[in-house]
Amino acid sequence: MDKKLSIVIITGMSGAGKTVAIQSFEDMGYFTVDNMPPTLIEKFVDLLSTQDSNQENKIDKLAMVVDMRSRVFFEHLRSIITELTDMPTIDFKLVFLDANDLELVARYKETRRSHPLAIDGRVLDGITMEREILTDLKNLSDLVIDTSELTPRNLRSQILQNFSTQTTNTFRIEVMSFGFKYGLPLDADLVFDVRFLPNPYYLPELRNQNGTNEAVYHYVMDNEASEAFYTNLTAMLKPIIPAYQKEGKSVLTIAFGCTGGQHRSVAFAERLSKELGKDWHVNVSHRDKDRRKETVNRS
Incomplete structure (x- = not known):
């Protein structure tokens, strides 16, 4: 029996640590894609599913960040998650990263970046809007990590605890x-x-x-x-x-x-x-x- 294709989608609040998360998956040997448009996920999964089982560099672990940077494509994510969950050849997990509003605002002030939903407005307004949009996805997630009090090292540790295997050497x-x-x-x-x-x-x-x-x-x-x-x-x-x-x-x-x-x-x-x-x-x-x-x- 062929090994299932492991797929992890990382989503959540902007500024909650998705960059650290995707780097952690890369360190565990996952093929990683940052800012993946949801409309391309199905085509990419089909491509991976048709790989030759004897292929030397076969990709069997995929991690993707999908977030509000995708803007108009993001609304397609819910239906894609349902499809991936129902596919018997895929081991699918949805990871949601969250943090409290105070911490997210502080992080944006520190980096001086604009929130993807508040380019011309207040950061807190963008955070509020994003939290409302993502409520449904958060409820669907297999793993929710609150990074409010976590250092990057702590976040990596939590991801490793949940996804690393005995055969994975991350150092x-x-x-x-x-x-x-x-x-x-x-x-x-x-x-x-x-x-x-x-x-x-x-x-x-x-x-x-x-x-x-x-x-x-x-x-x-x-x-x-x-x-x-x-x-x-x-x-x-x-x-x-x-x-x-x-x-x-x-x-x-x-x-x-x-x-x-x-x-x-x-x-x-x-x-x-x-x-x-x-x-x-x-x-x-x-x-x-x-x-x-x-x-x-x-x-």
Whole structure:
């Protein structure tokens, strides 16, 4: 029996946290669409339903934000919800995000944005009108979350509690190596400079190898300074990684840099990824490992 297509529609009051919610679903592996016009939902669901069951990147989890930004299309949402609920091949859930008027007004003042129903009027008037329009949908919802007193982290936690599965890993660590001569990685959270260590580049037999090579790896690691640095580094990282996860971070990127990103940084990235991989979901990548070789070949 084919697995049901899981579909979640997120709606609710403007300013109640739908952006945080859709990001949370994306972190759980859902295919996400923000500001989906209700009139296109049926066509999109039909497209997903005709996927080949053996397709490698088959989409089986979909989360959509549908709200008052859709304006004239929004009135179609009620009938679409009824259709999705009645379809036996779909596991459908409607999530409604709410907050009290005082908190919504404060959030709009903080962001200085216009309410979608009160572009030329008072924010509170738009909130009042929207609440009246959405009353019926709120009563239909499978899950109502009041975000008045919730931080973004708390909201993510509630969504994870209700929708994550045992097979869903919502936190991962990316360990990467790079060369300072090619620039810092823009997405790194933690950057460590290992240029203080002896450089294998100056040994002819190791120059054209990289840190994944056993000889290069041991040249870098079988060094008193390397071992001291690595020991202190892991002693620092292991206690703080859970704090990143608790704060709601989905990806933690740890980068090691050396001059060219070929030897020392690669060796350290390889070693740390294996160590952290014992307790966490870890990916390792080497941005500039083959950069010098490619430059030489082109010339």
